[in-house]
Amino acid sequence: MGSYLKKDTQQVIDAVTGISLRRLDAANLAYLAYNALVQEATLTPKPALVDRRGSGAHLDMDMALLLTSARCLQPYFCEMADKAFAYPLGPELRQHIGAIGRDAEKAMLQETNGVNTHKGAIWALGLLVSAATQANTLDELFDHAAHLAMLPDSGLNTVYLSNGLQVRHQYGLSGAKEEAQLGFPHVKELGLPMLLQSRARGDSESHAQLNGLLAIMTRLSDTCVASRSGLEGLEAMQQGASAVLNAGGVGTSLGCQLLSDLEHTLLSCNASPGGAADLLAATLFIDGLFDRQSAQTSSEPLI
Ligand SMILES: CC(C)(COP(=O)(O)OP(=O)(O)OC[C@H]1O[C@@H](n2cnc3c(N)ncnc32)[C@H](O)[C@@H]1O)[C@@H](O)C(=O)NCCC(=O)NCCS
Numbered sequence: 001m002g003s004y005l006k007k008d009t010q011q012v013i014d015a016v017t018g019i020s021l022r023r024l025d026a027a028n029l030a031y032l033a034y035n036a037l038v039q040e041a042t043l044t045p046k047p048a049l050v051d052r053r054g055s056g057a058h059l060d061m062d063m064a065l066l067l068t069s070a071r072c073l074q075p076y077f078c079e080m081a082d083k084a085f086a087y088p089l090g091p092e093l094r095q096h097i098g099a100i101g102r103d104a105e106k107a108m109l110q111e112t113n114g115v116n117t118h119k120g121a122i123w124a125l126g127l128l129v130s131a132a133t134q135a136n137t138l139d140e141l142f143d144h145a146a147h148l149a150m151l152p153d154s155g156l157n158t159v160y161l162s163n164g165l166q167v168r169h170q171y172g173l174s175g176a177k178e179e180a181q182l183g184f185p186h187v188k189e190l191g192l193p194m195l196l197q198s199r200a201r202g203d204s205e206s207h208a209q210l211n212g213l214l215a216i217m218t219r220l221s222d223t224c225v226a227s228r229s230g231l232e233g234l235e236a237m238q239q240g241a242s243a244v245l246n247a248g249g250v251g252t253s254l255g256c257q258l259l260s261d262l263e264h265t266l267l268s269c270n271a272s273p274g275g276a277a278d279l280l281a282a283t284l285f286i287d288g289l290f291d292r293q294s295a296q297t298s299s300e301p302l303i
């Protein structure tokens with residue numbers, strides 16, 4: 001793990017894994033997922049992604065479209081949570097959330113006139129919302145989500161060759177499916193620890209979130225980037241993100257300059273870290289689940 005994490009990463013992970021998660025009802029879980037998408041979309045400046053400044057590498061999208069898309073997805077997250085409260089974590093629940101996830105994708109495409117604004121986010125947040133209905137700790141949350149992602153999906157379209165499948169065949173990379181099946185390691189070991197550490201050292205909230213995004217980008221095999229700019233683009237993303245964090249993060253003047261360099265590099269090869277953005281939304285959803293009050297009353301700070 002990167003040297004840019006102030007404490008040993010494992011220490012940070014250990015500090016959060018045992019903390020209780022809030023038990024929320026379906027409507028509140030869905031709101032938290034929606035809110036995570038809003039925070040991700042509005043976070044600025046994200047390298048080559050849609051944000052308050054503009055469209056990044058996505059000529060077909062802007063922030064208003066991402067917000068419209070997020071709003072239309074909230075009821076689908078609520079429906080997934082409802083089902084997850086009603087069924088045990090098993091094949092039947094997997095079928096239900098798969099069907100709801102596909103309905104959500106259709107609704108998104110209808111709302112955006114065919115633009116893929118949140119496909120990866122529906123997948124990651126859909127699994128996490130469902131897992132959260134039955135999780136008391138962070139470990140349980142990731143285990144439940146991984147378990148659901150491992151179960152067979154009979155509704156899967158096996159004819160359509162997605163960008164993710166294409167780069168998996170071409171370069172042997174893993175993508176959104178494997179990330180979930182492994183229990184979201186880039187969220188657990190990079191995004192979340194960096195977000196918490198960055199806050200703890202006094203960075204502003206937006207700098208802490210940007211540092212969380214960059215931590216994910218240092219390692220992720222983001223199939224959005226690979227399909228647009230190959231392995232070279234992926235390597236440029238990982239190295240550029242590491243450079244910013246090694247300089248102390250986006251809150252330092254060198255880090256800020258390196259972030260701007262990274263954005264130019266990504267834009268020059270039309271690469272956009274959409275998968276990392278989805279995992280930042282997943283990180284922010286989980287952050288909203290922490291029971292900070294109980295951590296404080298038991299005099300255990302979050303890190
Ligand atoms: C597994 C999914 C994401 C399809 O993945 P695939 O790689 O084939 O698709 P595609 O390339 O079109 O999009 C994947 C998206 O994931 C994101 N992503 C890219 N790389 C990564 C990565 N390494 N880790 C996480 N997310 C990533 C990006 O946003 C990308 O656009 C999913 O759409 C799916 O199978 N849905 C079926 C419905 C379902 O079962 N839903 C249940 C829970 S909601």
Ligand SMILES: Nc1ncnc2c1ncn2[C@@H]1O[C@H](COP(=O)(O)OP(=O)(O)OP(=O)(O)O)[C@@H](O)[C@H]1O
Nearest residue numbers: 049050116117118119120121163224274275277278
């Ligand atoms: N702020 C953001 N800006 C851009 N993409 C984002 C953002 N947040 C999340 N994403 C994710 O990025 C993905 C879109 O990326 P991209 O446009 O590369 O995918 P695609 O439509 O599969 O590919 P292409 O446009 O190359 O055909 C979405 O699935 C979405 O979940």
